[in-house]
Amino acid sequence: MRAIRRSRGRFALLYNGSMSVLLIFLDGVGLGPDDPATNPFARAATPTLRRVLGGPLVARGTIEQDGALLVPADATLGVPGLPQSATGQTALLCGLNAPAFAGRHVTAYPTKALRRLLERWSLFARLRAAGRRVALANAYSPEYFAAIADRRLKMAAVTYAAQAAGVPLRSLDDLRAGRAVFHDLTNARLRQWGYDLPDITPGEAGRRLVRIGADHALTFFEFFLTDLAAHGRTALTADAVVAMVDACLAGVLEEFDGALTVVVTSDHGNIEDDRSTAHTVNPVPTLAIGPGRDAFRSVRAITDIAPAVLSVLGETAEHVTRDMVEGPA
Numbered sequence: 001m002r003a004i005r006r007s008r009g010r011f012a013l014l015y016n017g018s019m020s021v022l023l024i025f026l027d028g029v030g031l032g033p034d035d036p037a038t039n040p041f042a043r044a045a046t047p048t049l050r051r052v053l054g055g056p057l058v059a060r061g062t063i064e065q066d067g068a069l070l071v072p073a074d075a076t077l078g079v080p081g082l083p084q085s086a087t088g089q090t091a092l093l094c095g096l097n098a099p100a101f102a103g104r105h106v107t108a109y110p111t112k113a114l115r116r117l118l119e120r121w122s123l124f125a126r127l128r129a130a131g132r133r134v135a136l137a138n139a140y141s142p143e144y145f146a147a148i149a150d151r152r153l154k155m156a157a158v159t160y161a162a163q164a165a166g167v168p169l170r171s172l173d174d175l176r177a178g179r180a181v182f183h184d185l186t187n188a189r190l191r192q193w194g195y196d197l198p199d200i201t202p203g204e205a206g207r208r209l210v211r212i213g214a215d216h217a218l219t220f221f222e223f224f225l226t227d228l229a230a231h232g233r234t235a236l237t238a239d240a241v242v243a244m245v246d247a248c249l250a251g252v253l254e255e256f257d258g259a260l261t262v263v264v265t266s267d268h269g270n271i272e273d274d275r276s277t278a279h280t281v282n283p284v285p286t287l288a289i290g291p292g293r294d295a296f297r298s299v300r301a302i303t304d305i306a307p308a309v310l311s312v313l314g315e316t317a318e319h320v321t322r323d324m325v326e327g328p329a
């Protein structure tokens, strides 16, 4: 009931106390032209996206049909230069203009200033502070935990925000028990590294994400092969990765039930234009499917996504402003 009282506007009327959000974050996916010569989303096998959207996931403005809403979201946030991951993900997670705060688009790993923002204002932190159940569904390997402990590797924004909020990072034991999904969806990478883990399909990964989502207000999953493939840093082709995303979404929609709102979005463009391996200034998709999708109708930039998620969950949904960040805590 507290959640209902604290929410604002008409979404409070829709909130039934059991609404939950599965947010599938795809790194480096923008909305490009419907041109098979340059855009894997116009070319690769994406039967589920085409069915849900009545066509490919390309720049076609706002699309709404059969319970699905696609809204383009600006990722440049008025800051010159190409949008980058650390500031883009901080903007997405916190609902604040991280590149404006940082004075530039920050690549890869969050700076100290961005980490302070993530600690206080991320969806993970705000929902945990409100007593809500939150999951980061990704599984992490023992090598990852060791590299973090030895400071050979820094945490990227999503992982950093989750652990800073006390959201447990899931292990390979969780993965074995079906309570997590590896970043490549299928465990192929872990099997190459010699781990005895089942080879699961992207569809099964999607079904698993929905099952994790049933126990949590927010379930977040980070997929970054899209960005890696676009940068040419994985053996997988962009078309293969786009097809995996589509197959994962098929699994999500198979398992999907009425209380879950599925959101698929990104931090900046990249894979939708294979004429270059660099990020793009294209808007990114905000695809919302399920009962809370109306909250995403007013999304114009990636800073609008966190407030929309909070609104679906019946929590305070205001944007984080510079005054809130710099004023007395």
Ligand SMILES: [Zn+2]
Pocket (backbone or CB within 6 Å): 027, 028, 084, 085, 086, 088, 227, 267, 268
């Ligand atoms: Zn990124």
